[in-house]
Amino acid sequence: TWTTGNVIEEQVERIREQVGDAQVICALSGGVDSSVAAALVHEAVGDQLTCFFIDHGLLRQGEREQVEQDYAETMGIRVVTIDESDRFLGALEGLTDPELKRKAIGREFIRSFEDAQRTLIAELGGSGEDIKFLVQGTLYPDVVESGGGEGAANIKSHHNVGGLPEDLKFDLVEPLRTLFKDEVRAIGRQLGVPEKIVARQPFPGPGLGIRVIGEVTRENLEVLRAADAIARAELTRAGLDEEVWQMPVVLLSQVRSVGVQGDGRTYGHPIVLRPVSSEDAMTADWSRLPYDLLARISNRITNEVQEVNRVVLDVTSKPPGTIEWE
Ligand code: XMP
Numbered sequence: 001t002w003t004t005g006n007v008i009e010e011q012v013e014r015i016r017e018q019v020g021d022a023q024v025i026c027a028l029s030g031g032v033d034s035s036v037a038a039a040l041v042h043e044a045v046g047d048q049l050t051c052f053f054i055d056h057g058l059l060r061q062g063e064r065e066q067v068e069q070d071y072a073e074t075m076g077i078r079v080v081t082i083d084e085s086d087r088f089l090g091a092l093e094g095l096t097d098p099e100l101k102r103k104a105i106g107r108e109f110i111r112s113f114e115d116a117q118r119t120l121i122a123e124l125g126g127s128g129e130d131i132k133f134l135v136q137g138t139l140y141p142d143v144v145e146s147g148g149g150e151g152a153a154n155i156k157s158h159h160n161v162g163g164l165p166e167d168l169k170f171d172l173v174e175p176l177r178t179l180f181k182d183e184v185r186a187i188g189r190q191l192g193v194p195e196k197i198v199a200r201q202p203f204p205g206p207g208l209g210i211r212v213i214g215e216v217t218r219e220n221l222e223v224l225r226a227a228d229a230i231a232r233a234e235l236t237r238a239g240l241d242e243e244v245w246q247m248p249v250v251l252l253s254q255v256r257s258v259g260v261q262g263d264g265r266t267y268g269h270p271i272v273l274r275p276v277s278s279e280d281a282m283t284a285d286w287s288r289l290p291y292d293l294l295a296r297i298s299n300r301i302t303n304e305v306q307e308v309n310r311v312v313l314d315v316t317s318k319p320p321g322t323i324e325w326e
Pocket of ligand 1: 145156157158159160202203204205206246281282318321322323324325326
C-alpha cells in the first residue's frame with residue numbers, strides 16, 4: 001500500500017545504494033519539488049549533500065532573498081547561491097522559439113552545475129568521479145510531458161528532462177520521478193519541510209524565461225516581473241492562494257496595441273493572466289476569479305507598469321491549452 005512512510009523508506013534506501021559515500025549536488029530552485037527531493041536526499045546521506053541555488057536572472061521579484069531566508073531558517077541544509085544571470089541571458093539572446101529557449105535554459109543549468117561541481121572539488125578535494133551525483137526534483141508529469149512516458153508525445157521539454165544536453169556528465173538522482181505533486185507535498189510534510197515551502201504554488205524551472213513571449217531581454221523581464229508581483233500580491237490579499245493552483249503572468253513582447261492614458265496615446269504591450277485550477281497539472285481549468293479582483297489587478301498593472309496598457313484573461317482549459325504559454 002502507498003503511504004508516505006513507505007515511499008520515504010524505499011527512496012532513502014535507494015539513494016544510499018546509488019550514491020554510497022560520494023558527495024551529492026542538488027539543484028535547488030526554491031520550489032516544492034526540488035525542496036522535497038533535497039530533504040529526501042538529506043535524510044538519506046546527510047552532509048554529503050550540498051545544494052546550489054542558481055539565480056538565472058529569470059526569477060520573480062524578491063524570490064532569491066525569500067529562498068535564501070527560508071532555507072537558512074528552516075531546512076538545516078547547506079545552500080550556496082550562485083549568480084548566473086549573465087550566462088543565461090546571454091544564451092537566450094535572439095531566441096524566440098519556445099523549444100529553443102527551453103533547451104538553452106536546460107543546457108545552461110547543467111553548465112552552471114558543472115561549475116558548482118568544480119567549486120566543490122576545489123573545496124573538498126577529490127575528482128569528478130567522486131562528485132558526480134546531481135539531485136533533481138523531476139516529477140512524473142515532467143517525464144510524461146517531455147515525451148519520456150510510454151507512447152507519449154513531446155509536448156514541451158521540461159528543463160530537467162528534455163532540456164538536458166547529450167553529453168551530461170552527471171549521474172542523476174531523481175527520487176520523485178514516479179510521483180505527482182500532491183504526493184510530493186505529503187512526503188515533504190512528513191519530512192518536516194516547512195509549510196511555506198510545501199504549500200508554494202508551482203513555478204517552472206525556466207522561470208520568467210518562458211513567460212516572456214518573444215525575446216527574453218532584461219527590459220522585458222523587468223516589465224513582466226513588476227506585473228507578476230502585483231498580480232501575486234493581489235491574489236494573496238484576496239485569500240485565494242490555496243484555491244488557485246497557480247497564476248502565470250505572461251508578457252506578449254511582440255504584440256502592441258493602442259491605448260489612451262490621460263490625454264495621450266499609448267502603444268504598449270499586453271499582459272495575460274492565466275489563473276488555473278488543477279489537481280496535478282496534467283489537466284487544468286481556468287479559475288473563475290472574482291471580477292473585483294481582476295479589476296484591481298488590471299488597474300494596478302496598467303497604472304504602475306508603464307509599458308503595459310492592456311490586461312487580458314486566458315479562459316482556456318488544459319487541454320487544449322497548456323498551463324504555461326511556452
Ligand atoms: P504545462 O505548461 O506543461 O505545465 O501545462 C504543467 C506544469 O508544469 C510546470 N512547468 C514546468 N516545471 N520545469 C518545471 O519545473 C519546466 O520546464 C516546466 N514547464 C512547465 C508549469 O508551471 C505547470 O505547473
